[in-house]
Amino acid sequence: MKKFLNTPESVLSDALAGMAAAHPGLHVDQNAGVIRRAEETRVGKVALLSGGGSGHEPLHGGFVGTGMLDAACPGEVFTSPVPDQMLAAAKAVERGSGVVFVVKNYTGDVLNFQMAAELAADEGIEVQTVLVDDDVAVQDSTWTAGRRGTGATVFVEKIAGALAEQGADLAAVAGIGRRVNEASRSFAVALTACTTPANGKPGFDLPDDEIEIGVGIHGEPGRHRQKLAPAREIVASAMDAILAEPALADAGQVIVMVNGLGGTPLMELYVVFHEVAALLADKGAAIARSLVGNYVTSLDMAGASITVCRADAELLSLWDAPVNTPALRWGL
Amino acid sequence: MKKFLNTPESVLSDALAGMAAAHPGLHVDQNAGVIRRAEETRVGKVALLSGGGSGHEPLHGGFVGTGMLDAACPGEVFTSPVPDQMLAAAKAVERGSGVVFVVKNYTGDVLNFQMAAELAADEGIEVQTVLVDDDVAVQDSTWTAGRRGTGATVFVEKIAGALAEQGADLAAVAGIGRRVNEASRSFAVALTACTTPANGKPGFDLPDDEIEIGVGIHGEPGRHRQKLAPAREIVASAMDAILAEPALADAGQVIVMVNGLGGTPLMELYVVFHEVAALLADKGAAIARSLVGNYVTSLDMAGASITVCRADAELLSLWDAPVNTPALRWGL
């Protein structure tokens, strides 16, 4: 394992210390395991809170700031945070109008946030949860834990964050978050496995000429393995899976993210975006807004995910609303 | 070689097509090999133009936009662009007040930009060149082609771009660019080699427990090879080299960039930044501004570079000036 780290045990606290040093707009409480805005959330604003295992940077801490999250709870690498973190975060940012938890659909995240919501309720904090489950590589059936939450998390946090900033109430903020999730679908492909600091070696062996199709963001193997293929073919099969979803069936305006999984350079992401754009144009869909870069990573995995969100005027105007976080910034 | 691409030959044009599709604020002219602002540069503004080999994304095309570059010329992968590109770009963005070329110090870039400057002069366009040579891994002596240009390019482009946007004249814009370069030093370390699409295999073999110290951004081997070490030690030796430079000897305010070379995830960059911040604090230097992320990459190389710029109030205020490009955006 070749990584910039001191010890596998200290990687999280070192990285959090680095975040704190790099971003004066963040307040990082290492003891509580909470990253929140340095500026206090204003009274009456619905607080938006997320979290999950570390190793997906900039998700979630990099999305804390005006117009997006009020706080994020980083768990150990690929391990969802514990309820104490979410409770501490909720208490720190709640301003009388309740808290929205943005939770990616993994058993661990769901259970820990659920316990946190109960603890928060015990302390008189009203919580609504938005569950993100956009990954079409996983069938939503009784045979699985349901679709995973991946790239759409960025869209949910951006758009719900904008509505919260505008002063909407708890139900409205949670409602738009759910609407964004329902309108969004993702698919990811890995060219290499990733290595967790604790494990010290790649999570799976992948021959030099094979790729994993339908991976998540925790270094798990995907749905199947295939020979390396041209970007055009890989993107076509990913987009087939995404556009087969009823939520995205009709053409129209979309927000698109081509996201690097950590080890893939921007140049390749642009190659992927080109193919995505060409396919969407074929379907008569218009890319209204887009992101290309590393937003939801999986440590050092080489690979990319594609997320498409069917957007109406309301979602687009919330997308365009000012945001000022380490990883997304515009209009401010 | 596992990359998202269609053919090695088409990677550049596919990536440029992706950039064009992703960023409505850019105008990408594939024939001329020029990326420029979609919005015309205003009359009387000094135009800022840069370029270099591709494979360093977001450099340079990702820094085209208000407050930074007017145009960028992408060469083939790791190959500096040809003079025709710079001439076409200069003609496209010159508005009567001359053009500043920001050139990284590599023989190829220097020669091609020099020819372009002559061609532009023939057409009555006044050109000033800012040569960026910040990489302290290379001795500036008669034994070498001089220090390479790497991370400081971002600082030069940002700060000179801000001054140009404010209406300063050609000499002033070039002058501040040179001043930023003189105040900036960089050092890079690679954990892996990178693979150019044309070559198809890593540029050098590096055992699993060794790293290359003092690499450039073109996949070349570095000054020497050593065993993998904790982040703290790697950063300490890089910072020793940087802070030994007279230009950075005295403590004070600095702008710091911890830059990923393409295959290194943000989490590790934060670990590095933590160590950099701790060392600077020891020296009594204050980090006034910082960037942590992928800004000047070397295809899929795992590694990081550190750039430190000694900044005064003028440089900081220009740093803070609004910028709106794909890769850097604030205040707008």
Add this chain to the structure above:
Amino acid sequence: MDIALTRQWVQAVAEAMDEHKDRLTQLDAAIGDADHGANMNRGFSAAVTALDTFEPESVGQLLTKVGNTLISSIGGASGPLYGSAFRAAGKALTTPEPDAAEFLAALRAGLAAIQAMGAAVLGDKTIVDAYAPALDAFAEELGAGGDLAHAAARAAKAADDGAHATIPLQARKGRASYLGPRSIGHQDPGATSTALIFEALAKVVNP
């Protein structure tokens, strides 16, 4: 089951998790995200530390404390599941020092908590596949007149068999379910850690 023995059990579990953390992580790497060993080790070492300065008045209080500590230190799927199990077991106990039957009832409350929370049934390739057969064996042994030591030994054996029996199963809960048929052929990490917990119990109650 008295307080001292329960302490020893937690201590023995912590030692087992430390010893087997790499194996658990490798199992999780195959069908999950390669953190189960680190998770369990972190949780039980936190539990041991928490118990160091904790003087419970009952086995129930002790188990509840363990559960709370697991919840606060593990995260992931296993944190809430194991944490709730220990908490529920602790809360189910009404006597300070339960006899074997009372202890069985507490363990049953633990399994019920896991199933209430995670909705897994036998055969879903989870903790349940080791936990449920362990309780069946425990109960059978007690029913046949066996004591705690024998019941725990049989439970440990059944949990271990249950863990092995997850190999041919396709996961239907948790992260491994994402792999669909590719989860077949691998032993479930959670079932394996459950087997270790019962093995530790058998060890401490067998003099």
Add this chain to the structure above:
Amino acid sequence: MDIALTRQWVQAVAEAMDEHKDRLTQLDAAIGDADHGANMNRGFSAAVTALDTFEPESVGQLLTKVGNTLISSIGGASGPLYGSAFRAAGKALTTPEPDAAEFLAALRAGLAAIQAMGAAVLGDKTIVDAYAPALDAFAEELGAGGDLAHAAARAAKAADDGAHATIPLQARKGRASYLGPRSIGHQDPGATSTALIFEALAKVVNP
């Protein structure tokens, strides 16, 4: 040297670059950035294409056209250097079809352009280390009464020797200089492509 022969030379160089592009790129991978083969191949195939529709009135015009095309299509260090060399050679020619001595003078102008631009001297581990000895051998042969064919053959040999002789040198110019002593032990890619250019010349002038 007539126009037809010069065309054949450029064609032969293009074929050689295509054939040897992987070798040139491997040499560049060792001490540079692994693009020299692609660069030279792109440049000379562009030159051949440009000449397809170009009817020059002199060898000088043809060489100038090649130089301009190399400058416009290669980039990198080699583009301006080789491009300027061919341009300078072309501009140096005053007769439409130069004799061997005039051709030598043109080649000399090419080397001068490379050195004016890149400031490399013999021993810096660059193009110059193949180019300069090639011209010396060419001149010597002419001086000894040899014809173009023999001069070109000797130049090719000298260029190839010169390229090999770069192996023990430490680079002082270009990208390889960044490696310091680590550049020792590798053959310079630019000197190698220069040797190919002279080899192609020898081939086309030797009937």
